[in-house]
Amino acid sequence: MSSLLEMKNISKSFSGNKVLSGVNLLVEEGEVHALLGENGAGKSTLMKILGGIYTKDGGTISIDGEEVQIHSVDDARDKGVSIIHQELMLAEHLTIAENIFMGREIKNKAGIVNLKKQEQIAQGFLDQYEIGLESNLRLDKLTIAKQQMVEIIRAVSFGAKIIVMDEPTSSLSDAEVEILYEMIRVLKKKAVAVIYISHRLNELYDITDRITVLRDGESVGTVVTKETKRQQLISMMVGRDLSSYYTKTDNVVNETVLKVTDLSDGNKVKRVNFDLKKGEILGIAGLVGAGRSETVECLFGLTQKKAGIIEYKGKEVAFKNPREAMAQGFGFVPEDRKQEGLFLQSDVRFNTTINIVERFLKKLLWNRQKENEIVSEKIDDMHIKVTGASQIVSKLSGGNQQKVLIARWLCSTRTVLILDEPTRGVDVKTKAEIYALIDNLAKSGMSIIMVSSELPELINMSDRVMVMCNGYSTGILKRDELSQENIMTLATTEVGA
């Protein structure tokens, strides 16, 4: 019997730069098949070829044993392939039903959309997959996780046989990940194949049957998940063993840099208390919606505090905007790199140096050499995979985009660096590098606030962790108290409800 999907010898170059060469992928019916590989290994590119977004240079794609030509997204859809992108492609101001039927509305003879009928059918799908939602809800009323469900339902409603999920969990909380798993299990039962891309190895063990590893645009091999150890996966992916994953030294100096008392932004942040010492890494934990990002955004002057006191180096401060915060030595790597972080149409150089332009743009002179030196130093230090400093950032793989964003803040010394999900979409090797980097920054006397949804990361990297629930800080755990259970208990402790 032939496989459901067979991609053979796929190759692809972007303007002479070889990204995939001779990649093979075999996926069976009802299988959850992981694609694993470092940032820039070519996972997304391979899937975009399958989804009709890019055209391959060479190789063949067969579905159900029959060779197919996929030239566009519509082609792919006709052949039963749907991609759930990391950035959801839905219209926020339309209802669930309207989104599901977007582009193929059910119309009556006069050409008027039959909303009732659409809602009925959509509801059918929602019920079938046991998603407790009404199909006439507007999308912006839903959490990201729910929106993702809708996107998956949309794919299913197209009759998808193969659903690709490119880093689907990167903005989900643990509970939401569970819901996604549940959905994947239902898809499996219906013989749909799921291709699952994630940098979180735990997830692969949770949900996938087999794993295909890519390295530098070549397939290294396919393994059965159950029979493969973590170390084995990592060495397949990286090409060598990764000795130390977390780098953590004790750098805390007993000198309070920042003290936050009863902070509130009048919205999601209700009452937050913590202090930050010099050289300390303070983790912030909590479920999605706990107000973690909102808290750090308020510290950085992106929103204004309504109540409470922020004391910085012993003086009360209230930054009206990020400019003031930056002038005082604050730095901020935002959560959503595409919306809040990067200048996607501009090149790596521009993105890296935007905060320090006065260093090489002086008196109407542009010291390119200096700028290039700064940029290539960062590219080397952080092993950013680029064709050069002039590569446009939107053409980089997700993880490398994240590195560029972090690199931006390493160009200048900061007293307090706020990192919101710093390792989102970053591969294991790079994660290890980023951890070492963070540790080094702390060693140099910088104080770090790290918001993260990855508990192992918080537990292993933080000196202390502040836990939040519904806008309140529910406790601060010291290093020896850090454990998943302790964090989760505090993360679900309702205050003043």
Added chain:
Amino acid sequence: MEAKKTKENWFASFGRSVLAGLKTNGGIIIGLIIICIILGIMTDPFLTIRNFTNIMRQISINVILACGMTMVIILGGIDLSVGSIIAVSGCLCCGLITNMGVPSYAAIPISILAGTLVGIFNGAVISRTTIPPFIVTLAMMNIGRGFARIYTKATTILVDDELFTFIGSGTVLGGIPIHIVYMVIVIAVSALILNRTKLGRNIYAVGDNKQAAAYSGIHAKKVTMTVFVIMGFFAACAGIISSARTFSGQFNVGEGAEMDAISAVVLGGTSMSGGIGHLSGTIIGCVVIGVLNNGMNILGIDSSWQYVVKGIVVLLAVFIDYFKKIRE
């Protein structure tokens, strides 16, 4: 480190900018050369020094506007009011000199200020609200034109003034038309702003991703305001020059100038959605439009057809650009 410290030389650096400009604008330069060759073969007077200076004079106003427009469009905006600003400053200046007897050395700065005020208004509204620049400047286009009409009572105000005449048609340094001097100054100022200042970087940043710009501590309001004020100032200066060239203030001066400026910017490869663009492209765009106008005039092509041709050229350029992007 120390050994490598060759101090960046102003001219070497300038040369590199020009080279980079040529490289990014390869396509349109080839197009321009083809047009020139065709026109050179078809007509005798096209390839002469005299005609060349002519073209330079003809495109000077558009270059001034297009330089400002490049910044506006890279910022992610658009300014439709520049043609009307030309009328406001030009007519006001002529009125002040002829009807009120204000000496020209005072009338000129006053009128430039008046024109710039329109830019200040545009900038203030656009930077402080989320009203689209298209709407704000469209309204100002009508208001400005209306005022010019009211002020001139829909007639032509003639001016006889020495300084004014010199501004409009003088020569400097033994025969160089003063228009070329204006162009060089405006291009230099704009190029310096865009490529050699923090403001320039910030213009690109805001145009690329406003939210990310805010997260990087960029004062987007101030940047937007500054750009629209510069645009207003450039347009106001262009207004004085336009009126001086015809020794008169006409209420319809500069009508449609915004479209020529936008066309030049688009021809030069600047993205209408902001964040991407080069001044060098815009300048070549201006030359293309100028050469087309001039060549078609020499060929005696009816002005209605000239519009059609110019429209097609712009469409062609955008299509080529579009397909280039698709292929990537």
